[in-house]
Amino acid sequence: MTSRHRFDHADLVRRLRAAGCVYAEDEADLLIAAADSPRALADLVDRRVAGLPLEHLLGWAEFCGMRVAVDPGVFVPRGRTALLVDAAVAVTGPAAAVLDLCCGSGATTLALARRLAPRWLAGADIDPAAVACARRNLAGTGVEVYQGDLFDPVPPAWRGRLDLVVANAPYVPTAAVALMPPEARLHEAPVALDGGPDGLAVLRRVAVGAAERLAPGGHLVVETSGAQADALCALLSAAGLIPTVLRDDDLEATAVTARRPT
Structure with a gap:
């Protein structure tokens, strides 16, 4: 996939890993699932690589077996x-x-x-x-x-x-x-x-x-x-x-x- 708005899974993982994402494979899966179009995925990946918390991009964090909504700027549960x-x-x-x-x-x-x-x-x-x-x-x-x-x-x-x-x-x-x-x-x-x-x-x-x-x-x-x-x-x-x-x-x-x- 050559368009700047599209990524195959391996390219996405490499980009996330280069940005310092420790769990790049898992994050790639979550970002793909959250995006409803190649352009939306490109935007999510760009923002993640720029340093925005994954949870703020997804809109939720996993905590004690639950998905908890997390709005931008709000403390992410650890x-x-x-x-x-x-x-x-x-x-x-x-x-x-x-x-x-x-x-x-x-x-x-x-x-x-x-x-x-x-x-x-x-x-x-x-x-x-x-x-x-x-x-x-x-x-x-x-x-x-x-x-x-x-x-x-x-x-x-x-x-x-x-x-x-x-x-x-x-x-x-x-x-x-x-x-x-x-x-x-x-x-x-x-x-x-x-x-x-x-x-x-x-x-x-x-x-x-x-x-x-x-x-x-x-x-x-x-x-x-x-x-x-x-x-x-x-x-x-x-x-x-x-x-x-x-x-x-x-x-x-x-x-x-x-x-x-x-």
């Missing part, structure tokens, strides 16, 4: 966050009241809705684009998605009554954001990436807020990096919570659960 979901499910009893902070596209919220039987479940995010995306993903579930800073938009009636708070809050130190892959730092909202000077600025506020809003015996579950786990545990302890670190080498993931004492 596979490692499956550990956060597993940890949250493991510490949560029946008919729990659950809040997902920094919910982004609503991927974690949706996974918890499917795996738990909560009496109340809500998400919250400060980014209007993320909130709109999450509301679309959670349409028909009865799950509310609030827009605002962490706990601020959550109805005060839930203060001290939450059984589970999960947060995939930003934890990349500000100076390290520039070192992230271009797909993230150029195409995802900075508010979803930048965790402040030590990477723990948002998580520090999450810890303090959760200690005030969890019911006795309730849990906070957050994602972090392996290098930050000890510092995070210290600030959780200072907030009056009892932390436990979980690691999954296969996912290259670290999560921390923190229980409010009874």
Whole structure:
């Protein structure tokens, strides 16, 4: 195929691999499936080679066995966050009241809705684009998605009554954001990436807020990096919570659960 608007599969794979796409064969199949014409495929490939996230081009990301809609500019759910979901499910009893902070596209919220039987479940995010995306993903579930800073938009009636708070809050130190892959730092909202000077600025506020809003015996579950786990545990302890670190080498993931004492 010689037209600039058409590719055979092998040429497409070679072009994607040259652009640094690790899973070029899989991406080629997905882009071909997403295109309804040779010209549309050419446009998708050009944009992918230019560095746009595959998930933003497709309009969805795979997460915990689901296809979750992801709009341009919205944080793309990472596979490692499956550990956060597993940890949250493991510490949560029946008919729990659950809040997902920094919910982004609503991927974690949706996974918890499917795996738990909560009496109340809500998400919250400060980014209007993320909130709109999450509301679309959670349409028909009865799950509310609030827009605002962490706990601020959550109805005060839930203060001290939450059984589970999960947060995939930003934890990349500000100076390290520039070192992230271009797909993230150029195409995802900075508010979803930048965790402040030590990477723990948002998580520090999450810890303090959760200690005030969890019911006795309730849990906070957050994602972090392996290098930050000890510092995070210290600030959780200072907030009056009892932390436990979980690691999954296969996912290259670290999560921390923190229980409010009874």
